Amino acid sequence: MSAATLQGLFRSEKELDRLPASERIRYRLIGADCRYHANDNISAHIREGELEELKAEVAQQMQGVLKSLVIDTEGDHNSSETAQRVAKMFVEEVFRGRYVPMPSVTEFPNFSRLNELMIVGPIKVRSACSHHLCPIIGRVWIGIMPNEFSNLIGLSKYVRICDWVMSRPQIQEEAVTMLAEELQNRVKPDGLAIVMEADHFCMHWRGVKDDESVMTNSVMRGAFLRDANLRREFLSLMASKNRS
Numbered sequence: 001m002s003a004a005t006l007q008g009l010f011r012s013e014k015e016l017d018r019l020p021a022s023e024r025i026r027y028r029l030i031g032a033d034c035r036y037h038a039n040d041n042i043s044a045h046i047r048e049g050e051l052e053e054l055k056a057e058v059a060q061q062m063q064g065v066l067k068s069l070v071i072d073t074e075g076d077h078n079s080s081e082t083a084q085r086v087a088k089m090f091v092e093e094v095f096r097g098r099y100v101p102m103p104s105v106t107e108f109p110n111f112s113r114l115n116e117l118m119i120v121g122p123i124k125v126r127s128a129c130s131h132h133l134c135p136i137i138g139r140v141w142i143g144i145m146p147n148e149f150s151n152l153i154g155l156s157k158y159v160r161i162c163d164w165v166m167s168r169p170q171i172q173e174e175a176v177t178m179l180a181e182e183l184q185n186r187v188k189p190d191g192l193a194i195v196m197e198a199d200h201f202c203m204h205w206r207g208v209k210d211d212e213s214v215m216t217n218s219v220m221r222g223a224f225l226r227d228a229n230l231r232r233e234f235l236s237l238m239a240s241k242n243r244s
């Protein structure tokens with residue numbers, strides 16, 4: 001967006017305060033020229049207290065969806081709190097990875113100069129597809145080939161970073177690439193391999209109603225791309241961890 005158009009759209013803090021939280025946040029995102037796709041993290045543009053406002057806004061809109069579905073949210077005691085529950089689930093749980101900053105991760109230099117293949121996984125993945133907001137449940141394996149300049153992070157941190165990336169509406173191919181970017185930037189390994197295998201509930205619950213399909217995606221970088229032996233070692237260790 002050009003500066004002139006932005007100027008035309010300029011709003012004072014006072015004006016912003018009168019807007020719903022989602023519009024305020026969107027205004028900041030557009031001003032900062034930041035993408036806000038379903039799988040983007042927008043936490044840097046959310047101020048204190050605004051998540052609570054967002055939750056109330058989503059609950060209100062969700063109530064409208066139930067109304068349009070002709071569900072009697074007053075008479076049906078099972079549905080009376082559904083809008084609030086769904087809003088809380090979206091904002092605080094299943095899409096939380098959009099709204100909170102990346103979990104803090106302490107990196108430490110590779111003092112002992114580890115240069116052996118390291119595998120983390122299977123890490124349980126809970127996500128949702130951007131197309132239908134249906135659950136995606138699966139597993140991720142991460143292979144790291146460190147060098148003496150790599151920053152190492154604790155094993156549990158891989159799980160937390162993975163969860164942060166996956167707790168957004170995602171597309172599996174983009175999710176593995178996003179996870180690879182985060183790990184590449186932080187750990188700076190010689191090689192990085194990620195395999196994700198997941199069950200897409202939009203295939204079971206709707207559409208083709210196929211119960212067998214599991215989708216597998218992988219990203220291979222650096223040493224894993226160059227070295228077929230390393231790739232094989234990773235895949236066979238992954239398979240053996242899978243059996244145990």
Ligand SMILES: [Zn+2]
Nearest residue numbers: 129131132202
């Ligand atoms: Zn879907």
